[in-house]
Amino acid sequence: MNIRLKNLEKKFYKKPVLNIENLEFTKGLTCIMGSNGSGKSTLLNIISGNLNYENGQVLYNDKPFTKDIYSSMTLVEQKPYMLSRSVYDNVAYPLRIRRYTNREVHTKVEEILQNLQITELKKNRGDELSGGEIQKVALARALVFSPKLLMLDESTSNMDKKSLENVERIIRNYAQMGNTVLFVTHDLNQAKSLTENIVNLQEV
Amino acid sequence: MKTKLSQIVIAIMILLSVNIYAKTESKNETILLSTTTSTRDSGLLDYILDDFTKKTGITVKVVAVGTGKALQMGIDGEADVLLVHAKASEEKFVADGYGTQRFDVMYNDFIFVGPKSDPANIKKLAPNNTKLGLKLIEESKSKFVSRGDDSGTNKKEISLWKDAGINADKQRFYISAGKGMGDVLTMASEMEAYTITDRATYLSMRDKLELDIVLENDNNLFNQYGVIPVNPKTNSLINSDGATKFKDWILSKETQKLISTFGVEKFGMPLFTPNDK
Amino acid sequence: MDYIANGFLKALNLIVSMDMELYKIIALSIFVSVSGTLISALFSIPLAIFLGLRNFYLKKVYTRLLYTFMSTPSVLVGLLVALFLSRRGPFGWMQLMYTPAAMIIAQFVLVTPLMTGLVFNIVNKRGKLIEKTGRLLGARGIDLLILIIRELKVEITMALLTSFSRAISEVGAVMIVGGNIKGHTRVITTSIVMFNSMGDYEIAIALGLILLLISLLMNSILYGFKGDRQ
Numbered sequence: 001m002n003i004r005l006k007n008l009e010k011k012f013y014k015k016p017v018l019n020i021e022n023l024e025f026t027k028g029l030t031c032i033m034g035s036n037g038s039g040k041s042t043l044l045n046i047i048s049g050n051l052n053y054e055n056g057q058v059l060y061n062d063k064p065f066t067k068d069i070y071s072s073m074t075l076v077e078q079k080p081y082m083l084s085r086s087v088y089d090n091v092a093y094p095l096r097i098r099r100y101t102n103r104e105v106h107t108k109v110e111e112i113l114q115n116l117q118i119t120e121l122k123k124n125r126g127d128e129l130s131g132g133e134i135q136k137v138a139l140a141r142a143l144v145f146s147p148k149l150l151m152l153d154e155s156t157s158n159m160d161k162k163s164l165e166n167v168e169r170i171i172r173n174y175a176q177m178g179n180t181v182l183f184v185t186h187d188l189n190q191a192k193s194l195t196e197n198i199v200n201l202q203e204v
Numbered sequence: 205m206k207t208k209l210s211q212i213v214i215a216i217m218i219l220l221s222v223n224i225y226a227k228t229e230s231k232n233e234t235i236l237l238s239t240t241t242s243t244r245d246s247g248l249l250d251y252i253l254d255d256f257t258k259k260t261g262i263t264v265k266v267v268a269v270g271t272g273k274a275l276q277m278g279i280d281g282e283a284d285v286l287l288v289h290a291k292a293s294e295e296k297f298v299a300d301g302y303g304t305q306r307f308d309v310m311y312n313d314f315i316f317v318g319p320k321s322d323p324a325n326i327k328k329l330a331p332n333n334t335k336l337g338l339k340l341i342e343e344s345k346s347k348f349v350s351r352g353d354d355s356g357t358n359k360k361e362i363s364l365w366k367d368a369g370i371n372a373d374k375q376r377f378y379i380s381a382g383k384g385m386g387d388v389l390t391m392a393s394e395m396e397a398y399t400i401t402d403r404a405t406y407l408s409m410r411d412k413l414e415l416d417i418v419l420e421n422d423n424n425l426f427n428q429y430g431v432i433p434v435n436p437k438t439n440s441l442i443n444s445d446g447a448t449k450f451k452d453w454i455l456s457k458e459t460q461k462l463i464s465t466f467g468v469e470k471f472g473m474p475l476f477t478p479n480d481k
Numbered sequence: 482m483d484y485i486a487n488g489f490l491k492a493l494n495l496i497v498s499m500d501m502e503l504y505k506i507i508a509l510s511i512f513v514s515v516s517g518t519l520i521s522a523l524f525s526i527p528l529a530i531f532l533g534l535r536n537f538y539l540k541k542v543y544t545r546l547l548y549t550f551m552s553t554p555s556v557l558v559g560l561l562v563a564l565f566l567s568r569r570g571p572f573g574w575m576q577l578m579y580t581p582a583a584m585i586i587a588q589f590v591l592v593t594p595l596m597t598g599l600v601f602n603i604v605n606k607r608g609k610l611i612e613k614t615g616r617l618l619g620a621r622g623i624d625l626l627i628l629i630i631r632e633l634k635v636e637i638t639m640a641l642l643t644s645f646s647r648a649i650s651e652v653g654a655v656m657i658v659g660g661n662i663k664g665h666t667r668v669i670t671t672s673i674v675m676f677n678s679m680g681d682y683e684i685a686i687a688l689g690l691i692l693l694l695i696s697l698l699m700n701s702i703l704y705g706f707k708g709d710r711q
Contacts, residue, residue, distance in 0.1 A: 050613060071619040081614040084632055094618040141618065213698065218515050221508035236579060245679045250663070265579055267660040281568050282578065386678035412484075412680035439568045441576060 001148040001180045008056035016204045018042050029175035031191035032184045034201030040184045044151045048075040073149035080138035082126030087137050090126040094145040112140045131158035152183045234263045235446035238283035241384040244268035246404035251466045256453050262446050272354030278302050281439025285447035289429045290356040303432035308479040310463050311428045316419035318398035326418040337419045338368040345377050347397035349388050352380030361400045402427055404475035492687035510668040513581055514648035517588030525597040530629055533604025534612055550594035556653030562587040563657050579660040587654040592644040599640035603633055642699050
C-alpha cells in the first residue's frame with residue numbers, strides 16, 4: 001500500500017505538532033525516527049485513522065480513507081492493550097470479527113504463535129503477561145490478519161535480545177512480501193540494520 | 205467455582221419466580237375495588253372476596269387507601285367500584301354524577317381507645333359521651349393521634365371535635381399522623397395516646413396493642429359503609445358490568461350473612477353488622 | 482422484647498412452611514425487579530457506552546445531570562409513572578396501572594439513570610483504550626460494542642447487580658403504581674410496609690429476612706467476581 005501525505009497539519013490546543021508538506025511511504029520497510037515530541041506517534045495515529053487533523057490530506061493508494069483500508073491496516077503501540085482472555089483468543093480476535101471459520105482461525109493462529117515462538121503462552125491470560133510478552137502477542141495479533149499496512153510504534157522496546165532477532169527477521173520478511181511497514185524506533189542501530197529507508201521527523 | 209454455583213442459584217430463582225408468577229397472574233376479568241384500609245386491614249375482604257370470584261369468575265383487585273383518596277379515584281375514573289364510609293361525601297359524590305347510585309352495605313362503630321392508665325379519666329367520667337370525652341382529653345392535655353389522611357375515620361373525627369366545640373388541630377396535644385388505621389393504632393400505643401378507631405381494626409390488632417377501649421356506644425359513633433359503582437361516563441375504561449355484579453353480590457342475602465359471621469370465631473362477636481333490609 | 486424473638490421464630494417457621502402467599506410475594510418481587518433491571522440494561526448499557534466514548538458539547542453538564550438522576554427518590558419516580566399510566570393519563574388506554582407491568586416500568590425508570598451512570602463511569606475510564614484496540618484490529622459497529630461489553634463484563638455485572646439491589650429494595654415506586662394488591666402486585670417491600678401497619682410483625686420480619694438473604698446472595702456474587710479478577 002502506498003501512503004501519501006500532502007500539506008498535513010496537526011495541532012494540539014493550537015500548538016502545531018506536525019507539519020508535513022509532502023511525504024510518501026511505499027511498499028517495504030520504512031523506519032521513522034526523530035526526537036521526543038517530533039510527532040512520530042501522532043503521525044501513525046493519523047495514518048491509522050485514530051486521530052483527525054486540521055489541514056491537508058492523507059491518501060492511501062491515491063484514494064481517501066475507506067472501510068476497506070480500515071480493515072487492512074493496523075498499528076501496534078508500545079504498550080498494547082491485551083483483551084482479558086487467553087493469548088490464543090487475543091490473536092484470534094481479528095480473524096473472528098472478519099468471520100473466518102474456526103478451522104482457518106486455528107491454522108493461522110497456531111502458525112503465527114509458532115513463528116513468534118510464543119506457543120507455550122497460548123493458554124495464558126492476555127492481561128497477565130510481562131511487557132516483552134505483551135509486545136510479541138500484540139505483534140502476532142497484528143500479523144495474523146495480514147494487513148497491507150503495518151505500523152509499529154516502538155513495538156519491540158521491551159523484548160529480550162533473542163526474541164528481538166527473531167522478530168526483526170519476521171518484520172523484514174513481512175515487508176519483503178510486498179506489504180508496507182512503518183516502524184517508529186529510537187534506536188538508530190536497529191533502524192540501520194533493518195532498512196535503508198529512514199525518515200527523520202523534525203520538531204515543528 | 206463459587207461464581208458458577210451462585211449463578212446457578214440465581215438462574216433457578218429467576219425461573220421459579222417467573223413460573224410462580226405466570227401461574228398466579230390469571231387472565232380473568234378483573235375489577236378494581238377502591239376501599240378503605242379498615243376493610244382490608246381487619247381481614248374482612250380476604251374473608252369474603254373468594255366467594256365473589258368463585259361465583260362470577262371476576263378477580264377483584266383491592267387498592268386500600270383512605271376514603272378521601274378512594275373517592276378521588278372514583279372521580280378520576282381510576283377505580284370501578286368503591287366501598288367506603290363517609291356518607292355525606294359519598295352522597296355528594298353520587299349527586300355530582302361520579303357514581304351511579306349508593307347503597308348501604310354494613311356498619312360497624314367507632315370507638316375511642318387510650319392507654320391503660322387513662323390519664324384523662326374518660327373511662328370513668330364519660331364512657332358513652334363523646335363531647336365530654338373530647339373535653340377531658342383537651343383539659344388533661346393528653347396526647348391524641350389523628351389519622352390526618354382525609355380518610356372516613358379522619359372525617360368523622362374532625363366532625364366530632366367540631367361538635368364538641370374544640371379547635372383541636374392547632375393544639376400541642378394533637379398529633380396528625382397522615383397514616384392508615386393500623387399505623388395510627390400502633391403509634392397511639394407507643395406514644396401512650398388516645399385515638400379514634402373503627403372497632404374491627406382495633407379488635408383484630410388488640411393483642412399487639414397496649415390500648416383499651418375508653419369510650420363507646422355513643423349514638424354519633426356509628427360507621428356506615430356504602431358501595432358505589434363508579435359512573436362509566438367518567439372514564440371509558442371502567443368495567444361497569446363487573447362493578448354492578450359486585451354491588452349486587454355484596455348486597456345479596458348470602459354475602460350479607462357471610463359478613464355477619466366474620467370475626468365471630470375469633471372475637472366472639474361480629475366485626476361488621478350487615479344492613480340487611 | 483419477647484415479641485421480637487417470637488417474631489423471628491415465627492418468621493423462620495413461615496419461610497420453611499411453604500406458605501404459598503409468602504412465596505408468591507417473593508416470586509413477584511424477583512420477577513419485577515429482574516425484568517426491570519434487564520430491560521433497563523438493554524437500554525442503558527449501549528447508551529452508557531456511546532456516551533462514555535464520545536466527546537460532545539457540554540458533556541460535563543450532562544454528566545452532572547445524569548449523576549443527579551442516579552439518586553432520584555423512588556416515590557418521585559412512582560408518582561411520575563402513575564401520572565402517565567393512570568386511566569386519565571396519556572397511556573391510560575393501555576390499562577397498566579396497578580399491574581406488574583407498571584411496576585416493571587417504574588423500576589425501569591428508576592434504575593436506568595443509575596445503571597447508565599455506573600456503566601458510563603466505567604467506560605469513561607477504560608472504554609477508550611478498548612475502543613482504540615478494537616478499531617486497530619478492524620472491529621466496527623456491533624463488534625465494537627460486544628468487545629467493550631465483554632472486556633468490561635465484570636464491572637458491568639456489578640453495575641447490574643447494584644441496580645437490581647436498588648430495584649428490589651425500593652418501596653415508594655412499586656407502592657404507588659402497583660397498589661400492593663394481594664396476589665397481583667404485592668411485593669416484599671410493600672408487604673413489609675403493610676404488615677407493619679397491621680401489626681403483623683412475624684410475616685414482616687420473615688419478608689425482611691428474605692430481602693436480606695437476597696442482598697447477601699448478590700454481595701457474595703460481587704465478591705466472587707472481584708476474587709476472580711485477582
